[in-house]
Amino acid sequence: MSDQNTTQKETGLTKVLNIISGSFAPIIGVLAGAGLLKAALSISISADWLSSDSGTYIALSAAGNSIFYFLPIFLGITIPLKLGANGYVGGAIGGALLTPDIINLVNGGVDSMHFLGLPISLANYSSTVFPIFIAIFVYAALEKLLKRIIYKDIQMFINPLISLTLLVPLTLLVFGPFGTLVGEGLGSTISFLSGRSGLLAGAVLGGAWTFLTIAGLHWTIIPLAIANLANGPDPIIGMAAPAVFAQIGVAIGVFIRTKDNALRSLAASGILPGSLAGTTEAIYYGILLRFRKALVYVVIAGAIGGALNGSFGIVMNDFVLPSALSIPAFSPIGLHLVGTGVAFGVGLLLTLTFGFQTKSDASYKDMVVTIKSETITSPIIGRTVSLSDVNEPLFATNMVGRGVAIEPAEGKVYAPADGVVTTLFPSQHAIAMTSNSGAEILIHIGIDTVNLKGQYFISLVKQEDKVEQGDVLIEFDINRITDAGYQTVTPIVITNHEEYRSINPIIDEDVTNEDDLIKLEA
Numbered sequence: 225m226s227d228q229n230t231t232q233k234e235t236g237l238t239k240v241l242n243i244i245s246g247s248f249a250p251i252i253g254v255l256a257g258a259g260l261l262k263a264a265l266s267i268s269i270s271a272d273w274l275s276s277d278s279g280t281y282i283a284l285s286a287a288g289n290s291i292f293y294f295l296p297i298f299l300g301i302t303i304p305l306k307l308g309a310n311g312y313v314g315g316a317i318g319g320a321l322l323t324p325d326i327i328n329l330v331n332g333g334v335d336s337m338h339f340l341g342l343p344i345s346l347a348n349y350s351s352t353v354f355p356i357f358i359a360i361f362v363y364a365a366l367e368k369l370l371k372r373i374i375y376k377d378i379q380m381f382i383n384p385l386i387s388l389t390l391l392v393p394l395t396l397l398v399f400g401p402f403g404t405l406v407g408e409g410l411g412s413t414i415s416f417l418s419g420r421s422g423l424l425a426g427a428v429l430g431g432a433w434t435f436l437t438i439a440g441l442h443w444t445i446i447p448l449a450i451a452n453l454a455n456g457p458d459p460i461i462g463m464a465a466p467a468v469f470a471q472i473g474v475a476i477g478v479f480i481r482t483k484d485n486a487l488r489s490l491a492a493s494g495i496l497p498g499s500l501a502g503t504t505e506a507i508y509y510g511i512l513l514r515f516r517k518a519l520v521y522v523v524i525a526g527a528i529g530g531a532l533n534g535s536f537g538i539v540m541n542d543f544v545l546p547s548a549l550s551i552p553a554f555s556p557i558g559l560h561l562v563g564t565g566v567a568f569g570v571g572l573l574l575t576l577t578f579g580f581q582t583k584s585d586a587s588y589k590d591m592v593v594t595i596k597s598e599t600i601t602s603p604i605i606g607r608t609v610s611l612s613d614v615n616e617p618l619f620a621t622n623m624v625g626r627g628v629a630i631e632p633a634e635g636k637v638y639a640p641a642d643g644v645v646t647t648l649f650p651s652q653h654a655i656a657m658t659s660n661s662g663a664e665i666l667i668h669i670g671i672d673t674v675n676l677k678g679q680y681f682i683s684l685v686k687q688e689d690k691v692e693q694g695d696v697l698i699e700f701d702i703n704r705i706t707d708a709g710y711q712t713v714t715p716i717v718i719t720n721h722e723e724y725r726s727i728n729p730i731i732d733e734d735v736t737n738e739d740d741l742i743k744l745e746a
Contacts, residue, residue, distance in 0.1 A: 243709075247302045247357075248446060252545075254291050255450075256501070259544035261288035263553035266541070292543065295450070296321050296349055296356040303357065306709055307364035313384045314363060318356050320392040321349040321400065344396045347404055351454040353447045355403030359395040363387055407451040418459045422534035426463040430530015430567070431523045433467035438508055438650070438674065450543055457539035462554055465538075465546035466529025466567030470522045471504045471512070473568040477575025478511055478518065487511075489722050493623050502545030505618050510719060514647050514656070515581055521574040529567025536563060595662040595723045595746045600640040601693060602741040603667050604630040604714050607734050614715055616671050625666060625717030627742055628729035632712055637667055637698040638737040639691040640716070646688075649674070652681035655697055656719070663744055664720040669700055671711040680704045694737060718744065 248255075265284055268274040274281045291298065300318025301311040320326075329337065330348045337344050349355055370383045418425045436442045445460060452458035472495060479491040487510075494506030512519045536559040544550035546564075554560040602608075609629050614620050619629070641659035648655050653673040656666045669681070680701040685691060702712050721727055726745040735741060 243303065243306050244357075244447060247299060247306050250302050251291065251298050252446070255543050256545045256550075258288045258291045259542045259553060260550055262542040263544060263550060267552050288542075292450075292453075293350045294319075294322060295351050295353065299353065299356045300360060303360040304364060304367075307360070309360075309364040309367040310384070313367075313387050314360050316384075316388060317359055317363060317391050317395060320388070321355070321395065326396075339393050339397065342397060345401050347400065349400060349404075351450070352404065352407065353451045353454075354407045355395065355400040357447075358399040358403045359391055362394070362399065363391050366390065408455065415459065418463070418534055418537075422459075422463075422537060423531045424534070426530035426532065426534020427527045428530070429460070429463040430466045430470075430533070431527030433464040433526055433530070434471065434508060434512065434519070434522050437467075437504075438513070449540065453540070453543055457541050457555070458543075459534075459537070459539050461540045461544075461546060462538035462560070463530045463534045465540075465554065465560070466533055466564050467522065467526035468498065468502055468504060468546040469564040469568040470525035470529060470571040471507045472498045473525060473571030474518050474521050474575050474580070475504075475507045475511060477521075477572045478515075478580055481576060481579065485722060487720075490624075490719060497623075499548045502547035502550065506623055510624065511580075513649060517578065518575065518580040521571050521578075521580070524574065525567045525569075525571035528570055529563045532566055533560065533563035536560070538563060595720075597744055597746045598641065598659065598661040598663060599740045599743045600659065600663060600665065601638075602630065602735040602737055602739050603638045603640040603665075603697070603716060604632045605634040605636070605736050606630045606632040606714075608729070608731050608741070609713065610731050611715060611717070614671070614713055615711065616715070619668070619715040619717065622717075622721075624715075625664075625719040626721040626727045626729075627715065627717035628731060629713050629715045630735065632669075632702060632714055635700045635702045636696055636737075637669065637700070637714075639693050639695040639697055640665060640667075640741065642692050644688060644690050645685050645697070648683055648685065648687045651676065651678045652683045652698060653678075653700075655683070655685075657691065657697075661744075662720070662723070662746075663718055666715075666717050666719050667697075668715045668717075669698065669712070670705055671713065673705060673710050673712075676705070676708065676710070680708070716741065718742065 261284065265281065265288060269276055296318035297315050300314040304314035305311040326346065327348065330346050335346055337346060366387055367383065370386060371379065374382050436445065449458045449460045452460065475491045475495050475498065479488050479495065482488050490506065490510040494504060494510060498504040498507055512522060538554055538560045540554055542553045544553040551557060551560060607630065609631060611622065611627060611629055612620050614629050618624055637655065639657065641663065643657050643659040646656050646658050651674050653670060653676065654666065654668040656664065658664050682699045684699065685697050691697065705712050718727055724744050724746055728743040730741055
């Protein structure tokens with residue numbers, strides 16, 4: 225009985241985490257871009273390049289502030305879409321919190337009003353996160369009920385009418401004040417912990433941030449940071465930021481030290497987006513999960529840098545993804561440079577001094593003397609599609625490698641060639657292998673499925689296992705993954721693509737695990 229309860233709790237927690245990540249994922253890019261714009265404007269004001277009264281500043285400030293000010297509207301759209309409800313009704317609920325009538329009352333010093341005799345505590349809900357999350361969770365449940373009991377032909381206008389009439393007052397009466405208390409409570413707890421021992425809190429967060437990112441759990445922390453910004457500066461990302469610089473340092477160390485042209489190219493492809501935008505997927509997919517010593521270096525460097533930033537009291541003033549361009553969003557800037565610089569330097573020096581390969585890592589390369597031409601078979605039964613059509617820039621832009629994607633018709637991954645399993649991701653949603661002819665093949669099941677943390681995936685092999693073409697590597701449940709809100713389209717890419725003269729995938733065809741998929745010419 226206890227095992228069953230535990231499974232249900234884990235399933236419920238997984239669903240909540242998936243909803244949070246799926247709600248922020250569509251807007252995280254514009255949040256980061258707007259944050260960088262706000263940071264640039266702050267520098268312009270401090271350096272007397274712009275006046276806060278100028279039309280230029282006002283226009284650019286509006287561009288940077290809009291996504292944050294109207295965040296309840298944007299989340300009001302994305303959360304229902306993740307829950308299978310009407311996103312436009314959700315957006316209207318979020319928008320109701322920010323209408324001029326209410327905002328003018330708040331700005332005028334009015335702290336309460338009445339709805340049908342019930343007192344409403346007024347507050348400014350711009351830039352808030354938790355009130356709209358609570359309101360939309362309730363709305364999604366109401367929408368499902370209305371679809372069952374309202375006559376289908378009138379649902380188009382009756383369902384929104386009922387939802388808006390009930391949910392907007394309830395949000396103002398209950399969900400808004402409660403969500404505000406939750407956000408303020410979490411923010412106060414984080415501030416208390418960092419205040420009690422910023423060094424310890426920073427060391428833990430800086431050391432763990434890479435693992436949280438790989439597991440997709442950072443999506444649960446980002447809303448806390450944004451909620452903190454609604455009430456002042458945020459200390460969370462300030463303590464986590466050194467981990468990103470540690471990853472970049474390790475990647476540069478690998479680039480300098482390796483003699484493998486393909487690995488050097490992969491490291492370079494992660495350094496630039498990591499440095500400029502804070503997106504380090506290529507680093508942790510291509511390097512950290514493949515070379516365990518490199519992952520240890522990132523943890524050490526991130527913990528040291530995080531401890532420094534925590535002890536310095538570094539805070540983020542505008543939401544950004546940690547990168548070289550976003551440094552002005554943190555303060556004190558000088559001390560932030562010290563913390564992130566130390567993390568970068570430690571990661572780089574550890575990699576250059578002690579190397580990044582273990583004997584087992586090296587054995588993957590030792591098995592191949594020269595790269596040979598070969599044709600790999602399809603690891604998935606389904607229909608092939610172009611990588612450019614995959615809704616994940618990392619694959620669509622060939623950043624990780626060149627190849628093809630498959631919309632699966634069966635939940636099995638077969639070995640596309642004879643070789644060895646080089647990397648099995650902890651969440652089992654992706655696997656990498658090296659063929660006996662030298663092709664380094666990454667098979668990534670679905671988009672953002674790392675957030676499932678292994679649920680609905682069963683690995684039948686382990687890292688360093690030798691496999692033969694046609695062996696079943698992983699089984700996965702297509703229906704449950706789809707029901708959880710994830711795409712199952714599976715990219716299959718050659719990560720050492722630069723070692724081949726040509727890579728020719730088969731596109732727009734139905735394939736089985738016995739059909740040729742990618743022809744590699746060395």
